[in-house]
Amino acid sequence: MKKLTKVAIQGIKASFHEEAAFKFFGKDIQTIECNSFKQTCDVLAAGEADYVVMAIENSIAGSLLPNYTLIREYNFAVTGEVYLGIQLHLMALPGVKIEDVKYVTSHPIAIRQCIDFFDEFPHLKIVESVDTAACAKKIKEEQLTDTVAVANAMAAELYGLDIIERRIESNKKNYTRFLILKNDKAENPGIINKASICFQVGNHVGALSEVLNIFAKQDVNLSKIQSMPVLGKRNDYYFYVDMEWSDIAKYDEAIRRSLKYTVNFNIMGEYEKNDKV
Structure with a gap:
């Protein structure tokens, strides 16, 4: 008998998280219902699930900032993404x-x-x-x-x-982006053309732009930049950046050069772009 892939979701069966899990993995999976995003992380960390499907941003409500912190603190690997059109x-x-x-x-x-x-x-x-x-x-x-x-x-x-x-949402182009997380940071097989990274920079004029210019010069497109304060440290921020490229050698060079200008640099995941709603 085939062993089903176990996917932890926030919510219960028929939630948007389960719908996103079905869209990414297909319906031949076992979803594990969790009461909170932290519980999904605990389940994955304990080896009781193979993956977590976690909402990270909505086109109307914006980013789910606490989820960035969870991914970084649990040191999970982002192994994929899925966009889901939200029909309410x-x-x-x-x-x-x-x-x-x-x-x-x-x-x-x-x-x-x-x-x-x-x-x-x-x-x-x-x-x-x-x-x-x-x-x-x-x-x-x-x-x-x-x-x-x-x-x-x-x-x-x-x-x-x-x-x-039917369709009572205010904006009919409403979508949510979900990240697919796993415990193992081993290299992702298959196509790699998108990455999620996290870093800090010094608190001086031009510190962030120095890093961003490195990626621009290597033709790496920054599709999202999100900042979050470092807890307990005034004027210190984590920067979470999503990037896409067509030449992986240029991406690798941009990463190598940016290490000189950053601290606490973390590649959270490298995966295949999957932005079809």
Whole structure:
């Protein structure tokens, strides 16, 4: 019997994290439900999962900054990425109408992404939760006729709810980027044309631009730069950078040269670009 790949996700079955895991690995996997992003990391560190699928940014809500810290502190390897188009639906028990509902429940980011829709229903009280799919599951299990959930179509199907309003997200080009993490930092087989790195620079004029210019001169495209303060150290920052290239030799040269101008330099992962939504 084939051993299934174990993938830790934040949330429960039919969550967006499980949907992203299916998109990257296919459906022939075993997903491990976790209550928090830290728990997914603990599961991976303990060897109870082969991979973690972790959201890192949303096109509307922005970056999930604490997740950068988790990846760095656990020293996991970024081994891939997947972009998922986020389609949010309003769902309830069969027969429930929106005019009869008092509460709407979902993850706070999902609620924020649908704020234009809820402005039209000021009578609805918002109840925040840790997971979109868990809200749908609770409505089913507790037979809540006064509550609607915001989640994906997988959740509606799995928990037997009716979708009463489709695509209620404010921006229809809404997507989330997820990183695929593993414990082993061994070299990634296959195509390598993207990397995620982390470093610090000195606190003086031009310190960061010196590093960025090195990559520019080697034709390495910096697709994202994210800064985060170093805990307890004023004016010290970690810089998290995603980069892409067409010539790996130029990337290798840029990395070699940038080491001279950085401290705590860490290649978090080298992998294949996968930005199709």
